[in-house]
Amino acid sequence: MTATQGLDRDGYIAREGSLERVPPAFAPVVAAARERIAAAFGPDRLHGAYLYGSVPRGTAIPGVSDLDVLLALHHEPTAADRAAADALEAALDAEFAEVNGVGVLLFGTGTLLSELERHDLGWFVACLCTPLFGEDLADRLPRYRPTSLLARETNGDVALLLPKWRERLAAAGTDAELRTLARGVSRRLVRTAFTLVMPRWGGWTSDLAASAEVFAGYYPERAAQVRLAAGLARTPAADRTALALLVDDLGPWLAAEYAAVHGVKAPRP
Template sequence: MELPTRLGTDEAGYVINQTDVTRIQPMFRPVLDAVIQLLREEFTEALHSVYVYGSVGRGTAVARRSDLDVTVIVKREVDVDVLKRRTMLLLQEHPEVIKIDYDIGLLDTVLEPTNHVEWGFWLRHMCACVDGTDLSHRFPYMKPDARTSRALNRDLSDQLREAQVKLKARCMTGSEKRSLVKRMIRGAYLTINVDDQSFVSTITDSLFVLRLYFPNSEIIDDLERGMESEEVQDDWLGKLIEQYGSLFLPR
């Protein structure tokens, strides 16, 4: 395949949003509806809007293996402790997803002009509104941008440091390890997507593009192996994180 691949963009180079409410599979509607109701009850008048993203929003989720990823915009600071506890109970009633992740943003922060390459990109190109007033239409269509990729990768270094601590303490679960490996793959892709003029949505596509740019990389081999493995060993993953940092993290 010729480079740049320009995957995930239209003929003019703008990122295509792969998420749409019409793509949500029927089996995941009940848990999504339950999450929306929970957010309404917990945040009441502070809740502005709710968005779905990830595999559920793209219609590619797999029952009992996929997460439900939700972006929540609120009008003021909110306490999430009760939300977290109630979410754990909700998961017991809805085993079709293994985890529910919330990305919570303040309305004023989202609408701040300096944040449009981060929040604006996220809502316009990665999410679909499922409750409240849709903010995505307030932002323009965008092309792959280094500022966006840096923003999406901002927390990766902290996540890897926290993971190293948990791995040394032998307290990282199998699902946490697999989620981390996927995050590492995504993070690596975001270091090259602007040069590739692309913005893919899935881990499989991220690996595909990485292979084109790093055809003989043992680190990419290991990332793919870690994603597919049923059991990821602590020491192996800890070593992989160290090698990964030397190639993909800023110095």
């Protein structure tokens, strides 16, 4: 792996997915998603639809990977919009065994294009989202380099998540709840660990195992914990002890180191 990983020839973060990379096994669910999104929202509500995650990157595994969708609405999302998205998630997840869950994010275009979100949601759309249909907002956003500003605005708020994670861990009473928490916590911590060192490494990757190894080159004393998190993110386990280690030890350390190196993410309303 080289320091130019994930960059175009001008040194900007390259858009990582495309519809051409969607694995054949996932083509039917992507086609169904396109059709049902258009029917559920319509042109008066919907500005554009995007895929993100392993499906457009071409790394999704049938029966294991989820389908991640972002919808850009002309207006800020309403309760009716969220209800429609929830119904869409449930229907696609129930019908297609290829996906292990469907997630639909909703944002207004005003939020996605705002100055406050320029280096968080804006970057996410421009670099990590693949247009499914509609106008591509990336055409109205800047190009991005792997800078400290990008690191701060994408993951500089992990300290705010720690109390919520502790509450969920204490309340988790089933293996299913622990696995769900393990997946979410681990993904976020690995991404935070990677973006902590991203500007020094000088590249971009969404691969969790690769992210852990990049981080390990700069913080070998914490490498085992981040590798543990990467493993739990890929194969969630109902391991309360491992989760406690991540939430009570790795998480606070990452939050403090991140604030020292990059600063804290700008507050959101």
